[in-house]
Amino acid sequence: MSAVPYRRTFVRLLGFLRPYKVSLAVSIFLAVASQAAQIAVIWVTKNIIDGALRPHDSHKLWLYVWAIVGLGIVRAALMSGRRLISGKQALAVEMDLRQGLYAHLVRLSFGFYDRHQTGQLMSRATVDLQGVRFFLGYGLIFLFQNVLTVLSVTAVLFVFQWKLALIALAITPVLVMLAYRYSHVSHPTLRDVQQKLADVATVAEENIVGVHVVKSFAQEPQEQAKFERRSEAVFGQTIRANRQRALYVPLISWIPLVAQGAVLLVGARMVTNGQLTVGGFVAFNLYLGMLVMPLRSLGMWIGQAQRATASGERIFQVMDEPEEIADSPTAVELPPGGGHLRFESVTFEYMSDQPVLAGIGLDVPPGRTIALIGHTGSGKTTLTSLVPRFYDATVGRVVLDGVDVRDVKLTSLRRAIGVISQDPFLFSASVRENIMFGAPELSDEEVEHVARLAQAHEFVERLPEGYDTVIGERGITLSGGQRQRLAIARALAVDPRILILDDATASVDATTEARIRLGLREAMKGRTTLIIAHRLSTIALADEIVVLDDGRIAARGTHDDLLETSVVYRDIYEHGLLERQFADAVEARGGRQPLEAAS
Numbered sequence: 001m002s003a004v005p006y007r008r009t010f011v012r013l014l015g016f017l018r019p020y021k022v023s024l025a026v027s028i029f030l031a032v033a034s035q036a037a038q039i040a041v042i043w044v045t046k047n048i049i050d051g052a053l054r055p056h057d058s059h060k061l062w063l064y065v066w067a068i069v070g071l072g073i074v075r076a077a078l079m080s081g082r083r084l085i086s087g088k089q090a091l092a093v094e095m096d097l098r099q100g101l102y103a104h105l106v107r108l109s110f111g112f113y114d115r116h117q118t119g120q121l122m123s124r125a126t127v128d129l130q131g132v133r134f135f136l137g138y139g140l141i142f143l144f145q146n147v148l149t150v151l152s153v154t155a156v157l158f159v160f161q162w163k164l165a166l167i168a169l170a171i172t173p174v175l176v177m178l179a180y181r182y183s184h185v186s187h188p189t190l191r192d193v194q195q196k197l198a199d200v201a202t203v204a205e206e207n208i209v210g211v212h213v214v215k216s217f218a219q220e221p222q223e224q225a226k227f228e229r230r231s232e233a234v235f236g237q238t239i240r241a242n243r244q245r246a247l248y249v250p251l252i253s254w255i256p257l258v259a260q261g262a263v264l265l266v267g268a269r270m271v272t273n274g275q276l277t278v279g280g281f282v283a284f285n286l287y288l289g290m291l292v293m294p295l296r297s298l299g300m301w302i303g304q305a306q307r308a309t310a311s312g313e314r315i316f317q318v319m320d321e322p323e324e325i326a327d328s329p330t331a332v333e334l335p336p337g338g339g340h341l342r343f344e345s346v347t348f349e350y351m352s353d354q355p356v357l358a359g360i361g362l363d364v365p366p367g368r369t370i371a372l373i374g375h376t377g378s379g380k381t382t383l384t385s386l387v388p389r390f391y392d393a394t395v396g397r398v399v400l401d402g403v404d405v406r407d408v409k410l411t412s413l414r415r416a417i418g419v420i421s422q423d424p425f426l427f428s429a430s431v432r433e434n435i436m437f438g439a440p441e442l443s444d445e446e447v448e449h450v451a452r453l454a455q456a457h458e459f460v461e462r463l464p465e466g467y468d469t470v471i472g473e474r475g476i477t478l479s480g481g482q483r484q485r486l487a488i489a490r491a492l493a494v495d496p497r498i499l500i501l502d503d504a505t506a507s508v509d510a511t512t513e514a515r516i517r518l519g520l521r522e523a524m525k526g527r528t529t530l531i532i533a534h535r536l537s538t539i540a541l542a543d544e545i546v547v548l549d550d551g552r553i554a555a556r557g558t559h560d561d562l563l564e565t566s567v568v569y570r571d572i573y574e575h576g577l578l579e580r581q582f583a584d585a586v587e588a589r590g591g592r593q594p595l596e597a598a599s
Contacts, residue, residue, distance in 0.1 A: 010305070013312045016093050017136060023089045030082035031145040037075035039156060042286045044068050050279030082141070090137015097129050101319060109325040110390045114350070123198035124318055128311035131194075135308035143301045146294035153290050160284050161276060164263050168288055171259045175252060179302055182248040186302075189241045191310035196234040198314075203227045256292045263288055325389050327409050334412040337401025338366030339497035339528030341387065347395035348382060356382050357551045360396070369529040371542030373572055378548040380532045384500045387530070388417045400498070418496035422503040424487030426478070431460050432467040434486055438494040447493070453523050454488035492523050499529040501538075517541060536573065545569070 017024055048064045105121065157165040207214055207223050214223050267284060270276040276284075346360040357379045364370050372380045385391050386398050389405055398405045405413055415438070426434050435451060436442050442450075447467065451457040459482055463469040471477050478486070491499065501520070513535070520541060533539050545562055547555040547569045555566035562569040 009313050009316060010309050012316060013132060013136060013308065014140075016096060016132075017089075017140075019096070020089050020092060023085050027082050027086045027089065027141050028144060030078045030085070031141060032148060034075050034078040034082065035145065035149050035152060037071050037078065038290065039152065039287070041068055041071050041075075042283050042290075044071070045286065046277075046279040046283035048279070049282055050277050086137055086141050090133050093136045094129055094133035097132060097315065098125060101125055101129070101315060104319050104321070104323075107323050107326070108321055109323070110385070111324055111350075112321055117202045120198045120202055121318065123194075123201040124314050127197055127201070128194060128314050131311035132308050132315065135304050139301055139304045139308065143305070146301065149290060149294045153287050157284065157287055157291075160280060160287070161267075161270075164267055164270075164284055167262050167266055168259045168291070171255045174255055178248060178252050178255075182244070182252070182302055186241065186244050186248075186306045189237065189244060190307045191313065193234065193237045193241055194307075194310050194314055196230065196237050200227070200230045200234055203230050260285070260288055260292060325392060325410070328407060331407060331409045332403070334408045334416055335401055335403060337497065338526075339416075340364070340366045340399075340401050341498065341528055341530075342399040343383070343386075343396070344399060345396040346383075346386065346393045346398060348379075348386065348391065349394045355394070355551055357393075360551075360553060362546065362553065362556075364528055364530070366528055367526050368544065369524055369531065369542045371531045371533055371539045371545045372548060373533065373539060373545060374548035374554070374568065375572070379551040380548055381502055383548070384419075384502060384530050384532060387498060387500065388414050388419060415494055416496055417498045417500065418491030418494055419500045420484075420488050420491045420502065424483050426471060426483055426486060428471065430465075430468050430470050431463065431486065434471070435467075435489045435493055437490055442493055447489075450489045450492040451486075453492055453520075454485045455518070456482070456485035456489050459485070488520070488523075497527060499524060499527045500532075501529065502532045503534065513537065534572075547572075 044064050044067050048061060051060055051064075101124065105125075154165065154169065157168060203223075203226055207227070214220060263285065267276060267281050271278060271281045341362075341364040343360045343362040346357055347355055348357040349355050360379075360383060362370075372383065374380055382391070386393055387400070387405065389410060392406060400408070400413070400416075427437070432444075432447055435447050444467075448457060451460055451467075460467055460469075514537070517537065524541070529542075531538060531542055539545060539559075544556060545559060546553060547562065547566050549568050554568050555562055557565065559573075563573065
């Protein structure tokens with residue numbers, strides 16, 4: 001990383017302290033006052049030696065001792081206040097960073113999450129944030145305090161004895177050069193450490209979320225080996241960072257001791273020759289001792305600044321990601337309407353020059369139900385994802401009730417659309433909270449109504465606490481069919497004018513599917529509905545069928561028409577018919593009613 005971007009990142013990090021200018025100023029003042037008290041203690045010590053011990057003046061001795069005690073109490077109070085204020089400031093900065101990062105993450109489009117791993121993002125929101133927080137809350141204060149100590153004590157040393165001060169400060173250019181060199185070599189190493197820590201978090205997150213898959217395929221040893229390789233990479237890079245620290249920090253710490261040794265040698269001769277009092281000699285060395293610690297810790301705080309900047313760089317990589325899907329400056333509320341949907345010459349590309357959809361033209365009148373079918377990869381889910389603006393069309397436009405969806409406020413648009421996916425996500429909350437997720441104002445009666453429509457009410461009533469039962473993370477305590485029915489109820493709860501069913505009944509058995517279809521028929525009345533389906537029974541809910549093939553509309557019409565005119569549809573239908581006959585045969589052998597009877 002070159003010096004200019006490094007400085008730019010560092011300045012941006014300092015910008016997060018802007019709301020806390022007052023507390024930062026108070027912290028700095030308390031640090032300055034604390035150092036002034038320490039300087040005063042040494043000055044009193046000099047006076048004890050020269051003005052009380054040597055003349056044997058007990059009155060002055062006690063006076064000076066009480067002065068030191070008082071200064072010690074004041075310094076302790078100042079340090080305590082500074083730590084309380086800077087600690088609160090550090091936590092506030094961390095909270096602002098975390099909230100800002102999260103607020104940006106939730107606004108980013110699906111395309112961003114397609115390109116980034118969850119573990120990497122979680123690492124930025126935890127490990128990197130803590131590194132930045134520690135430096136901005138504590139490290140920066142200590143760094144400023146050390147610089148201030150060096151400047152103030154240096155001035156005092158020149159007042160005391162300028163010859164000894166010159167000897168003591170002769171090592172300054174060497175220290176500056178070493179500090180600059182350490183800063184230059186440590187930053188890329190520490191940045192790589194942070195990246196490799198994120199790699200470890202990624203593997204851990206994937207294995208925790210996908211633990212069922214790992215165990216199903218007995219891949220525990222392989223996944224453990226992968227985790228160990230990532231951990232060893234962190235170990236190796238951290239060892240490299242420690243080697244750099246082990247080389248530079250002791251060297252930076254040792255050089256001041258050389259200067260201190262020279263001062264002791266020359267100062268002792270000056271005392272012998274009467275050029276310096278004993279008290280002055282002791283005080284000079286005490287002041288010099290105040291310089292040694294800041295100079296010794298210089299390497300540590302430079303390293304901390306480097307680590308914070310490396311973490312800040314990774315955080316800003318996310319925060320600088322553009323909001324690909326955002327409200328335009330002239331965006332308006334979605335006007336009232338019945339859900340008239342049009343795709344006008346729509347082309348879409350996930351990657352440049354690789355269109356997934358090409359020239360899609362489709363008019364869906366209000367209240368009409370369209371089934372989208374096609375082989376895997378034909379673009380069905382992508383097409384429906386353009387309606388709520390999960391992605392934007394590359395060419396052409398999607399129009400809802402006479403308005404381009406890109407000209408409508410996202411919140412207004414998405415509240416008018418209910419999406420039910422094949423793999424529904426449920427939160428670790430109560431059943432009621434999951435159903436009300438998009439419509440928190442629903443009454444208990446309305447919650448129960450949409451649950452009945454989705455054929456979920458009966459199984460919910462059997463749960464230990466009914467609608468107040470807390471389900472596990474991702475709905476793991478429920479069956480696939482139960483999760484799907486709750487997802488359908490959640491979508492219906494917002495009373496959408498557009499309903500999108502993306503293979504919404506794929507996770508349920510034939511009998512449950514038949515019951516859900518009864519609820520969906522009721523829910524679809526008066527709503528424009530797009531159904532992505534492979535099961536013939538679900539396709540039967542549609543008024544019209546649109547066949548997609550390789551990102552284009554290959555055919556559209558009724559079931560009978562398409563059987564005669566579309567080779568693609570006939571192929572899908574024949575495969576689906578075989579699957580249905582097989583399912584019916586299995587049901588018959590199990591003593592259950594065939595699907596037709598259950599419907």
